[in-house]
Amino acid sequence: xxxxxxxxxxxxxxxxxxxxxxxxxxxxxxxxxxxxxxxxxxxxxxxxxxxxxxxxxxxxxxxxxxxxxxxxxxxxxxxxxxxxxxxxxxxxxxxxxxxxxxxxxxxxxxxxxxxxxxxxxxxxxxxxxxxxxxxxxxxxxxxxxxxxxxxxxxxxxxxxxxxxxxxxxxxxxxxxxxxxxxxxxxxxxxxxxxxxxxxxxxxxxxxxxxxxxxxxxxxxxxxxxxxxxxxxxxxxxxxxxxxxxxxxxxxxxxxxxxxxxxxxxxxxxxxxxxxxxxxxxxxxxxxxxxxxxxxxxxxxxxxxxxxxxxxxxxxxxxxxxxxxxxxxxxxxxxxxxxxxxxxxxxxxxxxxxxxxxxxxxxxxxxxxxxxxxxx
Ligand SMILES: [Zn+2]
Numbered sequence: 001x002x003x004x005x006x007x008x009x010x011x012x013x014x015x016x017x018x019x020x021x022x023x024x025x026x027x028x029x030x031x032x033x034x035x036x037x038x039x040x041x042x043x044x045x046x047x048x049x050x051x052x053x054x055x056x057x058x059x060x061x062x063x064x065x066x067x068x069x070x071x072x073x074x075x076x077x078x079x080x081x082x083x084x085x086x087x088x089x090x091x092x093x094x095x096x097x098x099x100x101x102x103x104x105x106x107x108x109x110x111x112x113x114x115x116x117x118x119x120x121x122x123x124x125x126x127x128x129x130x131x132x133x134x135x136x137x138x139x140x141x142x143x144x145x146x147x148x149x150x151x152x153x154x155x156x157x158x159x160x161x162x163x164x165x166x167x168x169x170x171x172x173x174x175x176x177x178x179x180x181x182x183x184x185x186x187x188x189x190x191x192x193x194x195x196x197x198x199x200x201x202x203x204x205x206x207x208x209x210x211x212x213x214x215x216x217x218x219x220x221x222x223x224x225x226x227x228x229x230x231x232x233x234x235x236x237x238x239x240x241x242x243x244x245x246x247x248x249x250x251x252x253x254x255x256x257x258x259x260x261x262x263x264x265x266x267x268x269x270x271x272x273x274x275x276x277x278x279x280x281x282x283x284x285x286x287x288x289x290x291x292x293x294x295x296x297x298x299x300x301x302x303x304x305x306x307x308x309x310x311x312x313x314x315x316x317x318x319x320x321x322x323x324x325x326x327x328x329x330x331x332x333x334x335x336x337x338x339x340x341x342x343x344x345x346x347x348x349x350x351x352x353x354x355x356x357x358x359x360x361x362x363x364x365x366x367x368x369x370x371x372x373x374x375x
Contacts, residue, residue, distance in 0.1 A: 012295035013308045017286055018188035031292075032299045035185045042180045042241050043300050054242035058092050061173045070097040072173040074239075075162045076117070076125070078110030078269040081177030083117055083260065084250040085239045089175055090121045096175065098125045099165050101158045103270070104132045104333075109261050110269035116259045128161045131216045136334065138201070138217060141208040146350040148285050149193035150276055153217075156195055160218040163228045172234050179240035182247050185296040191287050193352045194359045196225045203356030222358045222365065246302060275326045278316040284345045290316055 008015040009029035015021070022030045065071020074089060074096045076082045089096050100114060118125050135153070142150045162174055193200065198221035205214055220228075228234045254260035268274040281287040294308035317323040331341060353359065 009295070011305070012185070012299050013291050013305065013312060014185075014295050015291060017288065017291070019190055020188055031185050031188070032295060035296070035299055039180045039184045043184070047244065050242065050244065057237070057242055058094065061094055061175075064172050065095060068170055070095050070124070070169050070171055072096045072175050073162055073166050073169070073171050074098050074175045075158060075177075076100045076114060077177075078106070078113045079177070079263070080247060080251050080254065081179060081182065081240065083113065083177070083254055083258070084245075085175055085177040086117060086121065086123065087250075087254065087258065088243065089239070090123060094175075096123060097165060097169060097171070098123050099162050100125060100127045101130065101154070101161050102127055103130045103135055103154050103157070103272075105270045105272035107263075107269055107271055109263065113258075113260055113269070120258050126165055128157075128218065130157065130218075134215060134217055137210055138205060138214075139334070141204050143344055144208045145204050145355060146344075146347050147193070147204070147352045147355070148191065148281075148287070148349055149352065150280070151273065152193050152195060152197065152352075153201065154270075154273075156198060156201060156220060157218045159195060160220040160224075163220060163224070163234060164218065166234045167228070167232060172232070174234060174236045175239035176236050177240060179238050179245055181240065181245040181300045181302070182293070182296055185292055185299065187292060191285075191289070191292075194357070194362055196220060196222050196362060197352070197358050198222075198224070199356050199358045200352055207355060222362045226365070247297070248302065271326060271329060274317075275330050279323060279326070280345075282316060284347075285349055288312070288316060 004016050006016055007021075007023060007027075009021075009023065009032060010027035012029065012032040012035075014029050014031045018031065020030075024033070061071050072089065072094055074082065074086045076086055076098045077100070086096060086098055098114075098118065114125070117123070138153055139150065142153060166172070166174055198219040201217075201219055202214065251260070251262055255262065263269060277289050281289060290312060294303065294311060297303040298305050298308050315323070317326075327341070330336070331338065336344075
C-alpha cells in the first residue's frame, strides 16, 4: 500500500494515524465534522432546555428508587469524569451506590481520591477486587495475541460488575461519567474493540491461556447486554450531558471541596491505563489517544488548538523519569524482562477477530435495532 502523506486536521488535532480519516477542502476532518453534526445539540443546548431535561431525569431516578436502598449505580474509576458525576448526583439528592473495580493497577492517588470522595459525600462503595492471578493470566494472553484493545478486559469486567450490582439492588439507572463535552468524538474503529465481546476474551484465553477454565473473571457478552438493557431495562446514561460540563472548572471544585488530587492526563488513575495509553499504544500500535481527547476539548471550546498541539509535542507521560518508573513497575508486576517487552513491542499487530468475536452479531443487532427505531 502506498504511504499516505501526513496530514493533521485544521480544526481539531486528529491526523492520518487514524486510518479512516478523510479531509474536506478546508482541511477539516470527518471526526470533528461528525462530532459537530451529532453532538452540537448536546454541547450547545439552551440552558433552560438542559435544566428541564435534567430535572425530569433526576425525578425519574428518584421515583424509580423509591423504597430501595439506592436509586442509582455510579461506576467510579477515580478519574475526574466519574468523580464529578458522583459529586453532582449527591448534590442533587440522589442516593447512589458507587461501584469500583480494582484490577490490581489502581494508583495510590486514585485510591486516595476515591476514599476522600466516599468520606466527604457519605456514599457507600462496592469495590470488586479482581482475582489478580487470573487477571494477570488473561493479560498475558492478550499480550501474546498482539491485539490492540488490552483494556477490553478491564472495560468488559467493569460493565459486568456494574450491571451485576444494578440487578442485585433492583436499580435501573447507571449514571456514567462518559460524556459528550470531553469524549464525544468517535474513536477510530481500529483503535479499540467491541467492549461487550466476551467471546473474544474466551477465545483468546482458549488459544493462548494456560489451559485452565476462566473461574472468577466477571464478563458480559452481547446476549447479557441485551438481557440487562431490554429485559431488565437497566439504562446507562451519559449523566454529565445533563450539565454544561467543563472539565477544568469541575476539577477545581473537586480539588477545593473534596481534597481531590489531579492527574497529569486523562485516564491516568490506573498505572496500566497510563502505561498502555502513554507507551504501548503509541510504540506498538502507532496510536496516540490524546489526539482524540484533546481534539474533543478543542472542538467543544475547552482548549485552544494551539494548546492541544503544544501538549502533543510533549511525550505522553508526565516525565521521562515517570515513564521509566512505570516500565519498571510493569515488568515486575507482569514478571517480564526488558527483552520480553522489546520483543512484544516489535511484533506486528493482529486483529481481534481472528480469536472469535461477537462483533458481527452486535453490529447486525444494532443496525436492525436502529432501522426499527428510526423507521
Ligand atoms: Zn478534525
